[in-house]
Amino acid sequence: RKEVEQDPGPFNVPEGATVAFNCTYSNSASQSFFWYRQDCRKEPKLLMSVYSSGNEDGRFTAQLNRASQYISLLIRDSKLSDSATYLCVVSPSGTYKYIFGTGTRLKVLA
Amino acid sequence: DTGVSQDPRHKITKRGQNVTFRCDPISEHNRLYWYRQTLGQGPEFLTYFQNEAQLEKSRLLSDRFSAERPKGSFSTLEIQRTEQGDSAMYLCASSLALEFQPQHFGDGTRLSIL
Numbered sequence: 443r444k445e446v447e448q449d450p451g452p453f454n455v456p457e458g459a460t461v462a463f464n465c466t467y468s469n470s471a472s473q474s475f476f477w478y479r480q481d482c483r484k485e486p487k488l489l490m491s492v493y494s495s496g497n498e499d500g501r502f503t504a505q506l507n508r509a510s511q512y513i514s515l516l517i518r519d520s521k522l523s524d525s526a527t528y529l530c531v532v533s534p535s536g537t538y539k540y541i542f543g544t545g546t547r548l549k550v551l552a
Numbered sequence: 553d554t555g556v557s558q559d560p561r562h563k564i565t566k567r568g569q570n571v572t573f574r575c576d577p578i579s580e581h582n583r584l585y586w587y588r589q590t591l592g593q594g595p596e597f598l599t600y601f602q603n604e605a606q607l608e609k610s611r612l613l614s615d616r617f618s619a620e621r622p623k624g625s626f627s628t629l630e631i632q633r634t635e636q637g638d639s640a641m642y643l644c645a646s647s648l649a650l651e652f653q654p655q656h657f658g659d660g661t662r663l664s665i666l
Contacts, residue, residue: 450592484659485659491654529595538608539608
């Protein structure tokens, strides 16, 4: 079983739609959680950290469920510019390395 | 631009050659990380440094790979006797040495082995 699992997609959604991605992780001792965005052939860029209480940044909401070991990302009112790959990242306790999921591809259609 | 800088952006070489990549982190960041990414996959951890100390290495980092950060600032990643399977994007990231600090990535070096 992979340490971090994501549905690779692609998710094709119309502009203005709400879309949600889930990511599961296997190490219950994981400590830090992030969502990164990666455009084609570019580097990953931090979208948001994920806090235990859940957090929101504009149209983006991230949630963490430690009991079920998953994190989620909700994007409201999708824009064409949201088209990208969204990488789920987990950092286990006792290390500072990142463990990435394979990424979920999102395509927002006009 | 004060972000993470990597050089070169692209490297094409023949199988069996040695290659070296350089990473300059964000200046106040103590931690520096190397990852490798192949098509359709997320980045995979290779190694990381805190200042000049190499604190963790992945099993992916075979004995043909070596990384250094001699003065705790820039880092180099060398691959000796390159193989076809080494073709990938090599990403460098840096962060502050504080808990929960996010990593910031450079543009990457794309390696193609002929």
